[in-house]
Amino acid sequence: MKRKLSIKVLACAMAAALLFAGCGSTDKASSSVADQSWEKVKEAGVLVLGLDDSFPPMGYRDDNNEIVGYDIDLAKEVASRLGVELKLQPINWDSKEQELNTGNIDCVWNGFTMTDDLKKNLLFSDAYMNNQQVLVVMADSKYNSEADLAGKSVALQSDSSAKVALDSKTDFKASLKEVIELDNYTTCLMDLEKGGVDAVVMDEIVARYFIQMKGSKYKVIGNSLAAEEYGIGFRKADVALKTKINDTLKEMAKDGTNAKISDKWFGKDISTIGK
Incomplete structure (x- = not known):
């Protein structure tokens, strides 16, 4: 009985070992599955770009309701070189991470500021342009500094890097009467013109564009x-797609395409990738 029991126990132990070994092999195989993010885009023949379509000059609707802009021209050239169609998908900026994670879009490309918090959840390309957050007021106003806005109202785009920038300036923010979050910068500036707010915190790239278009308004x-x-x-997992687009932008920098597109929109080359 003892011998038979030992054999039975040994057999069970071996079976268990094989089972766990099999599970280990499966887990290892699953974890080593190749990143197919670029192959999926290539097979579909379409790169779906998510954007806020009211963010000039990076991406916005022109008088013909066509989506145009600096980022759009860059993306069109990248898609052309990669042999895929570019699909522009306007999204709610507050939901950009959700749009990515649910697979509705392949990337967010629209003057997207890279922050430490965003980098925890998203994968980013190399930086392709520098920017800064600034305060914009009406040209004929009496405001000339942060101190002048004490007790005043400021608007900014919700879930934007402008909010992050303002939150980091604790003393200045505390001096304000109120901070109003709106859907986009166009709405913020409309509210500024109407006197609903005294200033707008926004991207300098966008601010300079509006100043140029509005004749120093x-x-x-x-x-x-x-x-x-x-x-x-x-x-976060789409390393292959990121690398493909990143490398293409570097090629465009090398052959002068990025500089040409930048000159079209800004009158000079302010691109940074590949430099």
Whole structure:
């Protein structure tokens, strides 16, 4: 009986060992599955770009309701070189991470500021442009500095890097009467013109564009609230897709395409990737 029991126990032990070994092999195989993010885009033949379509000059609707902009021109060239169609998908900026994680879009490419918090959940390309957060007021206003806005109202785009920048300036923020969060910068500036707020915290790239378009209707005051960089956001696991687009942008920098597109929108080359 003892011998038979020992054999039975040994057999069970071996079976268990094989079972666990099999599970280990499966886990190892699953964890080593190749990143198919680029292959999926290539097979579909479409790169779906998520954007806020009211963020000039990076991406916005022109008088013909067509989505145009600096980022759009860059993305079109990248898609062309990769042999895929570019699909522009307007999204709610507050839901950009959700849009990515549910697979509705392949990337967020629209003057997207890379912050430490965002980098915890998203994968970013190399920075392709520098930017800073600034204060914008009406050109004929009496405000010329942060101190002048004590007790006043300030607007900014919700879930934006402007909010992050303002939150970091605790003393200045505490001096304000109120901070109003709106859907986009166009709405913020409309509220500024109507007198609903006294200033807007926004990207300098966008502010300078509006100043140019509006004939100095607005002015930038004070110092930069925060320096930042624009990048393209991807799902954390989509390294292959990020690398493909990143490398293409570097090629475009090398052959002068990025400089040409930048000159079209800004009158000079302010691109940074590949330099």
